[in-house]
Amino acid sequence: MKLKVVTSDGKTGARTGGPSTRHLLREAAIELFMAKGYDGVSVAEIARSADAFPNQVTHHFGSKEALFVEAASRAVLRSAKQAELRTRDSKSNEDHTRKLISYLLGPGSPAVMMFAEAMLMARRKADLQEIIRETVAELHVAGEAAMVDTLMRTGWRVRTTPDIITRGFWSAIFGLALEKAALGERFEYSTAEAVALMMINLKGNFSDPRG
């Protein structure tokens, strides 16, 4: 049985002997928003699922929109981590790139789409923009670190810096996810393959005439 405890310093989310209310609310929000979309979920439902009160959402996050953006940010960072873990054993650069894209457009796509929606939501809202900015920066840093790691392990050559490849990769993934969500079954996989080929061309382990 879960405890329903409202601490006096709820702002920090501190709660004795278990995950904080803030944490539980965010986890419930990730699950519910991902399943039913922003409009399909009420604050009351999220609170109920986290064994909390609706006003605790306002207290910890400020608004339903801010909770959505925080949930989407956490979800996309987890998806990125999963994509990295599942592609670690790739045997070639081509294999690695295709696996990354397949994961992010497949099992990882609800999180990527949720973050795309959060990005649209954050327009002209300074507090939400700040969460998006931090998340995009984290995606870039984590992606760059994973790439440097892969390059050191495999000796694959790249045409440009891991920083540039990572930034370009995420822009293309956000765009692909948007197209795939919009087109549903009508999405043409040749578009995903085009992005894969773009990345493979950049990361190609062939001898560069200028290298």
Next chain:
Amino acid sequence: MKLKVVTSDGKTGARTGGPSTRHLLREAAIELFMAKGYDGVSVAEIARSADAFPNQVTHHFGSKEALFVEAASRAVLRSAKQAELRTRDSKSNEDHTRKLISYLLGPGSPAVMMFAEAMLMARRKADLQEIIRETVAELHVAGEAAMVDTLMRTGWRVRTTPDIITRGFWSAIFGLALEKAALGERFEYSTAEAVALMMINLKGNFSDPRG
């Protein structure tokens, strides 16, 4: 003075001696949605601006969402055309790519963002998906044609096919536009530059070891 005429065959938008009501509604929608966003504009306001009745929106487009998706589609196709016209005189591949991206993230960005929003709106809605699918296909066809034209004119070499480059380009542009909209002044131009370098690398007019 504009005429307010409701024709019996309004479905085809036919109206004697002037642009059809359908056309006027779509143009008014482009202007108003681009200025004030989806939620900031009412159907009544669009109808008023097109000198039409609100029920004509329903008649010609079915819903406010469908009108938005049609308006966004037309707007992004126009922006793409403008981007092409304004970069025709580029002196090098690098210059061409940077000018394209600058236009689409600058003067062309309201249209690109509107289309990104329309893509999110079209999720799980078959009739809206069909409009998005046609528009994306048109963007690909027009982009490929423009690229083939440029390559024939300049003799620039590319690493892969114009079809792949065009598809990859638009995915990256949609992603970049989303990031720029979400981050506002916090958007880092190094991300746009990363996409430019990705494209330049693909389109580079250097000797390819495999060519």
